[in-house]
Amino acid sequence: MHIPVMLNEVLKGLDIISNGIYFDCTFGTGGHSFVVSKFLNRHASLKMIDKDLSNFFIFGKKFFFIKKKFFFYKCAFDEISDIIYDNNLFGKVNGILVDFGISNYQLLDFNRGFGFKTDGFLDMRLDLNQNIRAVDWFNFASLDELVIVFSFIDNLKLSKAIVSEILFFRKKNKIRTSDDFYKILFKVCSSSKNYMNYFNKIYQAVRIFINNDMSVLFSFLRNIFDSLSSSGVLLFISFNSLEDKIIKNFFKNNSLVLKSFVNFIKPSIEELNNNYSSRSAIMRFFIKK
Ligand SMILES: C[S@@+](CC[C@H](N)C(=O)[O-])C[C@H]1O[C@@H](n2cnc3c(N)ncnc32)[C@H](O)[C@@H]1O
Structure with missing residues (x-):
């Protein structure tokens, strides 16, 4: 509710x-x-x-x-x-x-991919008529673009680490679900004291970017x-x-x-x-x- x-x-x-x-x-x-x-x-x-x-x-x-x-x-x-x-x-x-x-x-609807607590297709569009979904971006965005979007979390070292983990993941697999992204983030941030806070900020950054x-x-x-x-x-x-x-x-x-x-x-x-x-x-x- x-x-x-x-x-x-x-x-x-x-x-x-x-x-x-x-x-x-x-x-x-x-x-x-x-x-x-x-x-x-x-x-x-x-x-x-x-x-x-x-x-x-x-x-x-x-x-x-x-x-x-x-x-x-x-x-x-x-x-x-x-x-x-x-x-x-x-x-x-x-x-x-x-x-x-x-x-x-919207956050809890697993078909939308807005949250990291629900696994589902990583869509993140508010307007379903919009062309670019988060999955499209995750799989095709350039290194620079990824760094810029993740710099929203105000921690350059961490955002670079997330980006290199995304690029590593992309070599073998496509990022498709919220769970794929969660695993990437977990690998990079879980040792940090504030990792839930980072997860929230990172998901928010991607949503803000995808929806312009x-x-x-x-x-x-x-x-x-x-x-x-x-x-x-x-x-x-x-x-x-x-x-x-x-x-x-x-x-x-x-x-x-x-x-x-x-x-x-x-x-x-x-x-x-x-x-x-x-x-x-x-x-x-x-x-x-
Ligand atoms: C936090 S919710 C609003 C909740 C609402 N005040 C209520 O009491 O139920 C934000 C809503 O704004 C919509 N939204 C976000 N960005 C928008 C935008 N740029 N243009 C139009 N709607 C937008 C979202 O789809 C979402 O439904």
Whole structure:
């Protein structure tokens, strides 16, 4: 089950206007959206985006019986600019939520290959129409490209060791499953004290690369301001320091258009005790002038 992260803080940050226009850029299992929808009246609109179409089939059903204006969009969230343009929403959006990463539901689905605790085909695409899967990349990526992606873990020695182990494995076999990759990592990292932490970071690095997440984030940030109304809120929940740093630095240089910003909020002790997945969450929100 996926528990929406920092739900109370999200509601407080969004400060929902009952007839407002809201975007959930990362629908997932619809947890945040569903609670947000309870604060909206029938004049409001909630637009929900996700790259992974299956999320809407599985978790969209709960919205069908509520008589409000709900819309689903299967796309990357930087395509929000097209939705804003098509619906003439420039300067009208009251709140936008981005809850990065993947849901527990996706993580535990062994057909998707997102996690190292479930063995399965090493796919890692959020959008199943995308051409390149993680297996394709693992088997054909150049040494330099592998090193660059693994440098995300901030340990050059370790990332080089992983890469040489991948190249060694590739000489005899194809990397096909999450278990193949796990074995490679285990050989290299298992003696380290923090090896679970490294495993998490490494899987995250590959997922971010395969899904082009950084380029989507930059293109989203560049275009999002015009869509917000005055006092409109942009709220992010990130799960790694790179995404968080990009967001923080981007807004540091945009203070002219901001009424205020909240530096960062971490989950409460109570949430950390109840939801392990929230442990690395960092929330930031920004309010337009
Ligand atoms: C952490 S989950 C969101 C969970 C959601 N807030 C909930 O309460 O259920 C992130 C979701 O965003 C989607 N996603 C990740 N990157 C995306 C992107 N660039 N564009 C659109 N959707 C994306 C994933 O498919 C996943 O379903």
